[in-house]
Amino acid sequence: MNEPLKPSRDEPLKIAYSPCPNDTFVFDAWAHGRVPGAPALDVTFADIDITNGMAERGEFDVLKVSYAVLPWVLDDYALLPCGGALGRGCGPLVLTRESADAGDPASLRGKTVAVPSERSTAYLLFRLWAADQVPGGVGDVVVLPFHEIMPAVRDGKVDAGLVIHEARFTYQDYGLHRLADMGEHWEATTGLPIPLGAIIAKRSLGAERLRELAEAARTSVRMAWDDPEVSRPYVLEHAQEMDPAVADRHIGLYVNEFTADLGEDGYAAVRGLLTRAAAEGLVPPLGPDALAFA
Incomplete structure (x- = not known):
């Protein structure tokens, strides 16, 4: 089999990330050529359910994806140790129309729940929470699309919705009304931050280039912190x-120390989520070195 061609160092790297404020904040300096020595970027905006599919098909050099998709793509992509979204107090919420359901997980038994993707971290957190908190399990x-979930709950098209981001x-x-916070459950049972979105890059770029990309992402977010108005x-x-x-609150919640460096707690959170999900049959198991960086 022929080796995949590496982009020329003079060619812009094809990258896809969401139009959400945390991603545009993180990548602003890099995307606009203000990070010294960083490769140029050819940016495509796409919601994370789209970028997850791009990763599974091996499209693009660099992608923002859900941590939940990693078990399917880590043969071809490496997890960068920066640029993504983890945190505390920022987990997905389960919402309902009925105020009486708030705080009562059992009310979800047999109900229809809308989710933004079955290959999302939000979905994994929800399934782990439901297995622990909803006797008899949810229904369908x-x-x-995540922007359609709250209207669907409001209009009675579904009984509840799992929402993310600025929702x-x-x-x-x-x-x-908030029925439950998936992040609160995750943090209470693990003590770890909530792993949400990851930055991945093609392994075929080579170890040296991957390190350059990680440093570019880290520098870009630090430049954004230094002068947010830019x-x-x-x-x-x-x-x-x-x-x-709302955009400012979004950035404040999802861009934090884990964006600059996953660190021990970040890696522990990612492996903990995917190990638990594999035990429930939700994702394939990870190999021992699957999360290793170049």
């Missing part, structure tokens, strides 16, 4: 008419 699970800050505008036009341009205050 349907996949909807944490806006669900009350839809008259919805990234604001890029963030708001792609924030889908999001209120600037």
